[in-house]
Structures are given as C-alpha cells and as structure tokens.
Amino acid sequence: xxxxxxxxxxxxxxxxxxxxxxxxxxxxxxxxxxxxxxxxxxxxxxxxxxxxxxxxxxxxxxxxxxxxxxxxxxxxxxxxxxxxxxxxxxxxxxxxxxxxxxxxxxxxxxxxxxxxxxxxxxxxxxxxxxxxxxxxxxxxxxxxxxxxxxxxxxxxxxxxxxxxxxxxxxxxxxxxxxxxxxxxxxxxxxxxxxxxxxxxxxxxxxxxxxxxxxxxxxxxxxxxxxxxxxxxxxxxxxxxxxxxxxxxxxxxxxxxxxxxxxxxxxxxxxxxxxxxxxxxxxxxxxxxxxxxxxxxxxxxxxxxxxxxxxxxxxxxxxxxxxxxxxxxxxxxxxxxxxxxxxxxxxxxxxxxxxxxxxxxxxxxxxxxxxxxxxxxxxxxxxxxxxxxxxxxxxxxxxxxxxxxxxxxxxxxxx
Numbered sequence: 001x002x003x004x005x006x007x008x009x010x011x012x013x014x015x016x017x018x019x020x021x022x023x024x025x026x027x028x029x030x031x032x033x034x035x036x037x038x039x040x041x042x043x044x045x046x047x048x049x050x051x052x053x054x055x056x057x058x059x060x061x062x063x064x065x066x067x068x069x070x071x072x073x074x075x076x077x078x079x080x081x082x083x084x085x086x087x088x089x090x091x092x093x094x095x096x097x098x099x100x101x102x103x104x105x106x107x108x109x110x111x112x113x114x115x116x117x118x119x120x121x122x123x124x125x126x127x128x129x130x131x132x133x134x135x136x137x138x139x140x141x142x143x144x145x146x147x148x149x150x151x152x153x154x155x156x157x158x159x160x161x162x163x164x165x166x167x168x169x170x171x172x173x174x175x176x177x178x179x180x181x182x183x184x185x186x187x188x189x190x191x192x193x194x195x196x197x198x199x200x201x202x203x204x205x206x207x208x209x210x211x212x213x214x215x216x217x218x219x220x221x222x223x224x225x226x227x228x229x230x231x232x233x234x235x236x237x238x239x240x241x242x243x244x245x246x247x248x249x250x251x252x253x254x255x256x257x258x259x260x261x262x263x264x265x266x267x268x269x270x271x272x273x274x275x276x277x278x279x280x281x282x283x284x285x286x287x288x289x290x291x292x293x294x295x296x297x298x299x300x301x302x303x304x305x306x307x308x309x310x311x312x313x314x315x316x317x318x319x320x321x322x323x324x325x326x327x328x329x330x331x332x333x334x335x336x337x338x339x340x341x342x343x344x345x346x347x348x349x350x351x352x353x354x355x356x357x358x359x360x361x362x363x364x365x366x367x368x369x370x371x372x373x374x375x376x377x378x379x380x381x382x383x384x385x386x387x388x389x390x391x392x393x394x395x396x397x398x399x400x401x402x403x404x405x406x407x408x409x410x411x412x413x414x
Contacts, residue, residue, distance in 0.1 A: 040274070041174040042133040042281050049100030064103055070095050071107030078111055083118035093119075093126040104130050109138070113145050121154060125161075128179045129172060133281060139182035148189040155183065155192065159199035181288055184216055190223035194230055211289055214241040244290050244297065249304045252286055253324045279331030298332040302340035305329065309340075309347045319351035326354070330361035338366050345378045355382045355393045359400075375400070376407040 037045050052066035061069065074092045077084035096104040108130055112123045124142070131138050142151065162176045180196065187193045193216055200207040207213055217235035220228060244252075287294055305325040312318040326344070329337035341361055344350070350358070359378070362369040369375050379397040 038171045040277075041171040041178075042277070044100050044102055045098045045129065045171070046100030047098035048095055052099050064101070067096065067099055067101060067103050067107070070099075071104065074107065074111055075114070078114055078117050078119070083116070086119065089119050090122065093122060097126050097130045102130070102132050105132075105138075109141065113141070120150075121157060124154060125158075128158075128175050131175075131179075133178060133284060135179050135182045136185065139179065139186040142183070143186045143188055148192050151187075151189070151192045152195045155180070155195045155199060159203060162203070181212070181285070184212060185288070190220040190225065190227035190231065193220050194227040197230075197234075209238060211241045211291070214238045215291060241291060243292070244300055246304060248290075249300055252282070253301060253304070253328050254321065275327075276331050276333075279328065283332060294332070295334055295336050298329065298334045299336050301325070301328055301332065302337050305340045306343055309344045312349065314349050314351070319354070322351050322354050323357060326357045326361050330357075330364055333365070335365055338362065338369075341365070342374065345374070350382075353392060356396055359397075371404050373407055376404060379404075380407060380410065 037043075037047065053063075055061070055069075056063065056065045059065070059069075070092050074089065074096065077088050077092065093108075096108060105127070108123065108127045111117060112120060112127055117123060127138055128135070142154075146154075158176050158180065162173050180200070184193070184196055187196065197213065197216060200213070214235070217231045217238055218240065220231040221235040222228065223231065283294060283297070287297055290297065308318075308321060308325060312321070326341070329341060341358055344358055355378070359375070362375070379400045382393050382397040383401055385394050
C-alpha cells in the first residue's frame with residue numbers, strides 16, 4: 001500500500017510539473033466518464049445531462065429549459081391536495097439531481113421549504129446530492145426554517161442512511177458527511193447538536209477528540225438542560241480547539257491521494273485539469289476542521305516548506321515531499337506562498353522536475369514571474385546543470401532562456 005500511495009503521489013507531482021496536458025488514452029475516456037460521478041462527488045451528477053439536452057431540443061426549449069420543466073413538475077406535484085404521487089416525486093427529484101448542473105438548487109430549495117411538502121426528507125436528500133460542495137447556505141436554511149425536532153430526526157436518518165449506502169454509493173456518503181460538517185457549524189439547538197455528536201462518535205473513531213467536536217462542545221456548553229450538561233462536561237474534558245500543529249500540516253501535505261481515485265482502475269489516469277479541483281476541496285475541508293482563514297493556513301504550509309527546504313537532503317522520500325509541498329502551495333492559489341517558493345529557488349538541493357514545478361507554481365501565482373529577472377536567474381542556474389542531473393529540467397530552462405532572454409548582469413558581461 002505504501003508503494004502504491006507513493007506512486008500516486010509521484011503521478012500527481014508529474015501532473016503539476018507538466019507544461020502541457022497530455023491526452024487520456026482514448027480507450028479509457030469512457031471508463032473515466034462511467035466512474036467520475038462516484039469519484040468526483042463535489043461535481044454535479046451528470047447522468048441525465050445528455051438526456052436533458054435532447055429533451056430541450058425535442059421540445060424547443062432553450063438551454064436549461066429541462067431543469068425549469070422538471071422543476072415546475074415537482075412543485076406542481078407537491079401542491080396537489082393529496083400531497084402528490086410518491087413515485088412521481090421520486091422520479092422528478094432523481095431527474096433534477098442527475099441533470100449535471102447546480103442550477104437545480106433554487107427549485108429544490110423552494111420545494112424543501114414548501115408548506116405541506118409530504119416528502120421533505122426525500123427533498124433534503126436531493127438537495128444534499130445536488131448542492132455545490134459549500135453547503136453552508138443549505139445547512140443554515142435548514143436550521144433557520146425547520147423545527148428542531150424535525151432536524152434531530154433528519155440528522156439521525158442521514159447517518160443511518162450513510163451506513164446503509166456506505167458500500168453502494170461513495171458519492172452519496174461523501175455528500176452526507178459534507179452536509180453534516182456544515183450542519184455542525186450552523187446548528188443552534190443543543191439537542192440537535194447532541195444528536196450530531198452521538199452519530200459522529202458512533203461513525204468515526206477520530207471524532208472523539210477532534211477539533212470539530214471540541215468546537216461543538218464549546219458552543220453548547222452553556223445551553224442548559226441535559227444536552228447542555230453533556231457538552232459542558234465534554235468541553236471540560238476535551239479543552240479548547242487547537243490550531244494546526246506541524247504534524248497536522250505535514251499530514252495535509254503528505255497525503256494528496258487520500259480522496260483521489262485509484263489511477264490503476266478502469267477509469268484510467270485522472271485528467272490533469274482535475275488536480276486544482278481536488279486541492280480546492282482538500283483546502284476547504286481543512287479550513288473547516290481548523291476554523292481558520294485560508295491565507296493563514298497556506299502561510300503555515302509555506303513556513304513548513306521553508307523549514308523542509310533548509311533541512312532536507314537528497315532522497316526519494318524527500319523528493320516526494322518536495323513535490324507535495326510545491327503542489328499544495330501552487331493549488332492553494334494565494335500569493336502568500338510565493339515567498340517560500342522563491343526561497344526554494346535558492347535551495348542547495350532541488351529534486352528532478354522540482355525546478356519545473358517551482359516555475360509552474362510561480363507562473364500560476366504571480367504573473368510578473370513570467371519575464372522577471374528572478375526567473376531568468378533561476379533558469380540560468382538550472383540550465384547550467386549537467387543534463388545527467390535532470391535532463392528534462394535542463395532542457396526546459398534552456399528553452400526558457402531562449403524565449404525570455406538572460407539576466408541583465410549576464411547581458412552586461414557580453
């Protein structure tokens with residue numbers, strides 16, 4: 001398993017280092033499409049995107065017309081005196097969820113909070129399966145517009161459903177877990193929070209002393225009643241939420257394949273353009289866990305990278321760690337990372353392809369880097385290496401110098 005994980009990490013590093021995207025083997029493209037709805041749970045479910053397009057064409061509807069059509073059908077069904085036909089409601093909800101667009105969220109939210117909706121829990125499931133990854137708005141609306149007794153029942157039912165579908169639908173499991181994270185942040189009722197705490201404790205061993213549990217206990221410790229007493233005792237036992245430790249940062253950086261699909265499956269290699277999406281998702285979940293601004297977290301990653309660059313020596317393990325740090329900083333997409341990357345430019349040791357990774361990261365973060373004197377000097381340093389050290393880096397930066405010219409001090413010597 002360790003070898004397999006390292007291979008995956010190196011693959012991701014190679015994605016980040018390449019200047020141009022390589023096409024997927026044609027025989028694997030369809031395999032990827034078949035698997036991506038389960039693997040890419042943060043994207044819209046697109047089973048019916050082609051079907052909807054054909055429906056719009058056949059009925060003379062503009063783009064997006066299918067969503068409006070089936071949305072109107074859903075609202076019409078829910079408005080019937082008998083509450084609507086359960087099979088028809090389930091069919092339309094499924095059609096909306098799998099339509100391949102987030103445009104369905106407005107009509108699903110309207111249906112969720114429509115008075116007299118006899119299928120509110122089913123509608124909530126549809127919302128969870130159709131919502132963008134940031135479900136804070138959905139969770140806040142559920143808390144604000146749903147009685148606490150109903151929320152407690154929903155939370156218990158969602159956890160129960162998660163256990164039921166765990167082996168059947170990784171997509172829905174991930175989405176339910178994601179919604180629960182935002183429910184914890186939005187919840188205002190101690191009894192509902194206690195339901196969340198109990199369910200998480202039964203589902204995840206790491207919940208017991210997690211930052212999220214500490215934050216939940218701190219929030220409701222003074223709520224009073226049995227639930228308040230539970231959280232008061234729990235908060236005294238657990239203490240305050242902790243900021244990220246060096247070990248936490250290292251763990252975040254060193255396991256970029258944790259939620260990534262196995263590239264050796266029939267789905268084939270994941271397309272390169274998905275790497276930024278994956279990092280956006282990992283940053284989002286980390287920031288929730290530690291309850292801190294993204295820039296502050298990226299600054300901590302950058303600080304750890306500076307220490308690593310200063311202390312590391314050539315080895316296969318350190319090469320992998322280097323790639324992981326640079327990728328994490330690049331796809332964090334914040335200029336605060338550039339100082340650490342610039343210091344890495346002057347490191348005594350840079351692994352093979354590491355120079356190209358730094359260059360790619362700097363180009364994505366700072367448009368001035370493209371023709372800067374710092375880039376020219378960096379290119380000279382790498383281009384002057386022996387090709388035996390890193391032939392791809394050497395040839396790449398020789399081409400860079402041909403394109404942007406040499407540093408001013410070199411030109412002055414001529």
